Amino acid sequence: SRKYENLILYFSERKKATLINNELLNKAAKQTSILPDSLLDTEQYFKQQISYYKSKISGIDPNDPAGDYWQDNLFHFTQNLDNLKSYLEINFPNYYNSKYKGNILSISEIQGHLKPGEVLIEYALSVEKLLIIAISKTDLIIKEQNNKEEIIKNIQTFRNSITTSNIASRKSYETFTQSSHALYTSLIQPIDSFLVKNEAQHLLIVPDEQLGYLPFEALTSKPGETQITNYNNLSYLLFDYNFSYKYSATLAFLDNQVRQTVTENFIGYAPAFEELDPNLSEEVTKRGYSY
Numbered sequence: 165s166r167k168y169e170n171l172i173l174y175f176s177e178r179k180k181a182t183l184i185n186n187e188l189l190n191k192a193a194k195q196t197s198i199l200p201d202s203l204l205d206t207e208q209y210f211k212q213q214i215s216y217y218k219s220k221i222s223g224i225d226p227n228d229p230a231g232d233y234w235q236d237n238l239f240h241f242t243q244n245l246d247n248l249k250s251y252l253e254i255n256f257p258n259y260y261n262s263k264y265k266g267n268i269l270s271i272s273e274i275q276g277h278l279k280p281g282e283v284l285i286e287y288a289l290s291v292e293k294l295l296i297i298a299i300s301k302t303d304l305i306i307k308e309q310n311n312k313e314e315i316i317k318n319i320q321t322f323r324n325s326i327t328t329s330n331i332a333s334r335k336s337y338e339t340f341t342q343s344s345h346a347l348y349t350s351l352i353q354p355i356d357s358f359l360v361k362n363e364a365q366h367l368l369i370v371p372d373e374q375l376g377y378l379p380f381e382a383l384t385s386k387p388g389e390t391q392i393t394n395y396n397n398l399s400y401l402l403f404d405y406n407f408s409y410k411y412s413a414t415l416a417f418l419d420n421q422v423r424q425t426v427t428e429n430f431i432g433y434a435p436a437f438e439e440l441d442p443n444l445s446e447e448v449t450k451r452g453y454s455y
Contacts, residue, residue, distance in 0.1 A: 203252070210245040214238060269414045274299055277417040281363055285355070286370040286413055298355045299413075300362040307354040318346045319374050326382070334393055341388030341398065348383040351375075352401065359405075366406045370413055381407050 217238035224231050253260040269277075274284060278301045288295040294309040309315070322343035328336050352359075359367075369380055381402035388398050401407075410416035 210241050213241040281365040283364040284368040287372045287375050289372045305358045315350050318343045337393040344384045368408045370410050
């Protein structure tokens with residue numbers, strides 16, 4: 165049911181949310197709303213003071229007369245921050261929702277952001293299994309893979325094969341082709357018919373744990389040739405799809421809002437050459453560059 169599907173997505177997104185750097189979330193939140201610097205500075209000041217007085221109170225001797233003073237100040241700044249949050253919630257809802265509520269987008273909300281031809285693929289690793297959640301503009305599929313350990317092992321093998329200094333060797337080639345196709349079989353093939361049905365052109369990948377180290381473009385949909393070493397003729401997914409990588413589905417579309425934020429402030433710099441060496445000018449022209 166859709167309720168169950170939303171629950172699966174929720175826990176996958178919530179897991180990723182705890183791993184995302186707070187500074188990244190703060191930056192995105194600030195950019196989704198035109199918030200005056202004075203309010204940002206006040207918010208930061210209140211938080212600094214709260215942190216300071218909490219550290220003072222921690223481990224204090226109950227008989228220390230300074231304890232009451234620090235406690236009063238902690239209460240004062242905590243109350244001020246709560247009041248500021250209430251003000252932000254009413255007057256700057258985008259900022260407040262992005263930073264403090266941490267809402268997880270539902271499947272229907274994600275679909276509302278997707279364009280035709282786009283498919284978001286979110287991976288979620290559990291203790292023993294891998295869940296693949298694929299969402300298009302109008303459709304959804306969830307697949308379960310029971311070979312988590314094999315997938316993790318293939319990722320390491322694949323990464324070793326593309327970082328070796330002897331990549332042209334026969335052994336490296338065989339290791340690469342076997343691991344890249346095995347990963348395709350585990351990660352993309354289970355939803356291949358879904359991608360075809362939805363005429364997917366652009367895949368938005370939301371990896372999990374070790375999957376974040378994997379370049380999906382380099383996975384191969386067919387086994388490599390066994391007779392010769394030829395990387396050029398492999399069936400890379402790069403030839404079938406465009407790829408984007410996101411920290412989470414929720415943050416992916418928060419990022420879209422950031423990109424769409426319009427600002428009137430702009431300053432640009434460009435070099436100016438009053439006298440360019442004629443020989444250099446000719447070389448620049450040959451190479452197709454312009455200044």
